[in-house]
Amino acid sequence: MSPTMDLLTPTRLAWAAGIVLLTTILRFWQKLHFHRSLVKGLPGPPHSYLFGSLISMGKVVAQQPGSAAPQTYPSFIKEYYNLGDWFVFDPWPFGPVTLVTLSPEMAHEFTVKQSMPKHPVVDDFMQNFGGAGNMVSSEGAQWKKWRSAFNPGFSAAYLMTLVPSIVDNCDVFSSIMLARAKTNELFRMESATTNLTVDIIGKVVLDHDLKSQLHPNELVDSFISQTRWTPIGVQFNPIELIDIRMPIMLAWNNFKMNRYIGRLLDERFSTRNARHEATGGKRQKYVIDLALESYLKEASGSAADKKDVAHMDPAFRTAAISNIKTFLFAGHDTTSSTICYAYYYLSQNPAMLARIRAEHDAVFGPDPAQASAQLKENAHLLNKLEYTTAVIKESLRLQPPASTVRVGQEDFYLHDPETGAPIPTANFMLWAVDVGLHRNPAHWNDPHTFDPERFLQKSSDGKPEPANPAYVPFSKGPRNCIGQELAMIESRIILALTMRLFDFSPAYDEIRVLNGDGYGRGESAAEAAMRQFGDQAWQVQKGTAKPRGGMPCRLRVRE
Numbered sequence: 001m002s003p004t005m006d007l008l009t010p011t012r013l014a015w016a017a018g019i020v021l022l023t024t025i026l027r028f029w030q031k032l033h034f035h036r037s038l039v040k041g042l043p044g045p046p047h048s049y050l051f052g053s054l055i056s057m058g059k060v061v062a063q064q065p066g067s068a069a070p071q072t073y074p075s076f077i078k079e080y081y082n083l084g085d086w087f088v089f090d091p092w093p094f095g096p097v098t099l100v101t102l103s104p105e106m107a108h109e110f111t112v113k114q115s116m117p118k119h120p121v122v123d124d125f126m127q128n129f130g131g132a133g134n135m136v137s138s139e140g141a142q143w144k145k146w147r148s149a150f151n152p153g154f155s156a157a158y159l160m161t162l163v164p165s166i167v168d169n170c171d172v173f174s175s176i177m178l179a180r181a182k183t184n185e186l187f188r189m190e191s192a193t194t195n196l197t198v199d200i201i202g203k204v205v206l207d208h209d210l211k212s213q214l215h216p217n218e219l220v221d222s223f224i225s226q227t228r229w230t231p232i233g234v235q236f237n238p239i240e241l242i243d244i245r246m247p248i249m250l251a252w253n254n255f256k257m258n259r260y261i262g263r264l265l266d267e268r269f270s271t272r273n274a275r276h277e278a279t280g281g282k283r284q285k286y287v288i289d290l291a292l293e294s295y296l297k298e299a300s301g302s303a304a305d306k307k308d309v310a311h312m313d314p315a316f317r318t319a320a321i322s323n324i325k326t327f328l329f330a331g332h333d334t335t336s337s338t339i340c341y342a343y344y345y346l347s348q349n350p351a352m353l354a355r356i357r358a359e360h361d362a363v364f365g366p367d368p369a370q371a372s373a374q375l376k377e378n379a380h381l382l383n384k385l386e387y388t389t390a391v392i393k394e395s396l397r398l399q400p401p402a403s404t405v406r407v408g409q410e411d412f413y414l415h416d417p418e419t420g421a422p423i424p425t426a427n428f429m430l431w432a433v434d435v436g437l438h439r440n441p442a443h444w445n446d447p448h449t450f451d452p453e454r455f456l457q458k459s460s461d462g463k464p465e466p467a468n469p470a471y472v473p474f475s476k477g478p479r480n481c482i483g484q485e486l487a488m489i490e491s492r493i494i495l496a497l498t499m500r501l502f503d504f505s506p507a508y509d510e511i512r513v514l515n516g517d518g519y520g521r522g523e524s525a526a527e528a529a530m531r532q533f534g535d536q537a538w539q540v541q542k543g544t545a546k547p548r549g550g551m552p553c554r555l556r557v558r559e
């Protein structure tokens with residue numbers, strides 16, 4: 001036997017294993033103690049040393065549909081344990097210790113007054129949709145550089161010039177919907193609106209027709225698959241962590257997205273001078289061009305002229321692909337759900353449905369077939385769609401697709417909105433929960449009722465009422481949504497061009513017929529019978545928060 005083998009006696013090996021085990025247990029206990037101490041003395045659901053808030057949160061979650069999005073739970077936790085507008089919960093080791101707020105004053109403190117950095121969970125999530133250097137999760141100079149580079153591509157004036165191409169994509173959507181209406185097909189509206197909004201954003205970002213409404217597209221299919229495989233809310237559902245196919249699928253989808261966008265970026269780079277001449281030097285504001293422009297500005301320092309820059313720096317190329325992916329993701333995933341919810345709520349409220357149609361008749365005339373041409377001719381007609389805008393805002397109030405999570409810091413204190421008492425934030429994830437803010441009875445009358453009228457209130461001098469501070473679907477402060485104007489423009493166009501074509505009926509009673517069609521996990525009969533906020537179209541987490549089951553529906557052609 002060799003001298004090394006002599007040393008490895010069974011007794012010594014057992015000792016070594018024992019020491020490793022003991023150290024692991026001690027480290028775990030140290031971390032557990034640290035996390036459990038953080039929430040001591042702060043308001044929150046009942047807490048145990050061993051399980052943190054998991055058991056008390058579990059009791060609330062058990063009363064909700066199993067598929068409901070995590071952002072819907074805080075309102076119920078607050079109600080169940082009779083908590084105020086902020087509280088803490090401790091799901092460690094399944095998620096970070098979190099300070100939840102449903103108070104606009106507190107949300108303002110960490111998003112506007114001082115814009116705290118995004119929590120690392122945002123970066124983890126965005127690795128699947130953006131990648132290194134993406135604008136949603138990056139910070140400091142890197143974020144600032146990209147935000148300033150892209151801002152011109154999202155100004156209201158510039159976006160109005162894109163209305164004709166948005167209308168073209170909507171016309172394709174309308175004809176697909178009419179065909180489905182004629183056959184009374186049962187389908188998931190969210191898949192259809194996703195293809196529409198992704199085609200729109202493909203044009204805005206890449207100046208490229210993805211045409212995913214008409215045939216399969218590799219980039220779009222990879223995005224959709226990525227939303228299906230991305231884990232989110234594991235603090236509520238640890239089972240999501242143990243599917244071994246997940247990392248493989250995420251990496252494979254990312255590879256395909258990078259390859260597709262990389263090809264387009266390389267082509268755009270190599271043809272830029274020809275395009276510059278063809279457009280008479282006019283500045284192009286597609287996201288892809290704005291990214292290249294910012295690079296060329298830097299790189300031309302060493303070349304005689306921007307047009308002489310011969311190669312694209314690999315680091316820039318990677319960051320540009322990350323950001324383009326980010327825009328493609330953030331730019332479709334949220335708007336597609338908003339459209340579904342607008343159809344849904346209007347279908348439940350015949351008077352509101354009649355009113356929105358009357359507005360479209362008044363603005364475009366009684367023949368819906370004329371509306372596309374009119375909008376292409378005069379995009380500013382959109383500004384007349386007051387009620388339509390209120391419907392979209394109200395859909396976003398009840399069903400906001402996203403919210404912001406920031407990281408607390410040693411020297412940063414929040415303040416109790418009632419007492420003004422300082423609240424430490426170090427080691428906490430700070431979560432301004434849009435669903436909770438938007439349904440907080442302290443800030444909204446009849447908070448769970450769909451009522452667009454609340455966005456049309458005028459004060460005695462005829463001016464619109466000041467915006468409700470508890471309304472934050474696009475977040476606020478410097479990290480607010482860069483695409484909010486685009487989202488509102490395209491949502492108005494989609495509703496203006498489709499509301500009068502068909503009657504929409506949700507088909508949740510038939511949702512189980514669609515089980516197994518590849519959209520996601522099917523529903524049990526017990527879950528299908530549930531409600532959340534009294535509603536059957538609760539939000540599930542698929543990328544951002546989306547309507548349950550992709551909003552199954554049937555359409556009927558209007559005569």
Ligand code: HEM
Pocket residue numbers: 118122135136137147201326327330331332334335338396400401402403404405473474475478479480481482483484486487
């Ligand atoms: C109804 C539609 C939309 C909603 C509700 C929405 C909501 C939001 C929210 C809540 C944030 C803050 C996220 C955070 O703090 O982590 C955000 C950021 C962002 N959104 Fe949107 N969004 C929508 C549409 C769009 C569109 C159409 C685009 C792109 C064209 C877009 C691009 C972005 C980007 C790039 C950011 C990060 C901004 C930054 O950090 O500087 N969004 N959005």
